[in-house]
Amino acid sequence: MSPATRHHILSVLVENKPGVLARVSGLFARRGFNIFSLAVAPTDDATRSRITIVVDVESAPLEQITKQLDKLINVLQIDELAPSDAVERELMIVTVTVTPESKPAVLLLTDEYSGAVLDEAGDRITVSLGGTPEALDAFTSQMGTAVVAYQRTGRIALPRITS
Numbered sequence: 540m541s542p543a544t545r546h547h548i549l550s551v552l553v554e555n556k557p558g559v560l561a562r563v564s565g566l567f568a569r570r571g572f573n574i575f576s577l578a579v580a581p582t583d584d585a586t587r588s589r590i591t592i593v594v595d596v597e598s599a600p601l602e603q604i605t606k607q608l609d610k611l612i613n614v615l616q617i618d619e620l621a622p623s624d625a626v627e628r629e630l631m632i633v634t635v636t637v638t639p640e641s642k643p644a645v646l647l648l649t650d651e652y653s654g655a656v657l658d659e660a661g662d663r664i665t666v667s668l669g670g671t672p673e674a675l676d677a678f679t680s681q682m683g684t685a686v687v688a689y690q691r692t693g694r695i696a697l698p699r700i701t702s
Contacts, residue, residue: 546575547601548620548627548696551590554613555581563590563614566607573597576629578693587615591695618698625696631675632657633689634665635682645685652678663687 553559560579567574576593594604605617637645645664649656654668668678672694679686 545595545597546593546622547596548622548625548694549590549592549594549605549608550618550620550696550698551592551608551614552582552616552618553588553590554615555586555588556613559588559613560590562611563592563608566611567592567594567604570604570607572604576693578695580695591693593694620696620698624699626699627671627694627696628669629672629675629694630667630669630692631678631689632665632667633679633682634658634663634687635685636662636687637664637685638662641685645682648678648681654678 551563553563564574564577566572573595574592575595576591578591579588581588594601601619605619608614608617635645642664646656649666649668652668652670652674654666656664657667658665668675670678675691679689
């Protein structure tokens, strides 16, 4: 099973109340379900939030996960998004070491990935990139050992628009 098919995305609409995230994550912990990525944000309706959960479907059947989530009182809607049916994005901030010779190539690669330089001092540059998880993986692979540190957000996703 490839990493893309091993992970599945759940877009969970919940009431925007204290403790909801703790109940959702607690359910995963109690049941031994593995969360690969988790992102939470309010929606256009201030009374609701969307939790995007990327789950490892090898740790538990997806049907079992959704049934358990549906039992939680503050859960309003659960959308299962296969990676092929979703538009996904992540944000990454990465610090890399550069030499005077390598700096132009790093800046060019950052530009190719639609990134932006956030900070620069001495032999280090910190850049921000947004894109698909695969694109962020490709960028860090191309940077190789120049990567000093990086941090990624959890994935966010919405269903693809169909006509």
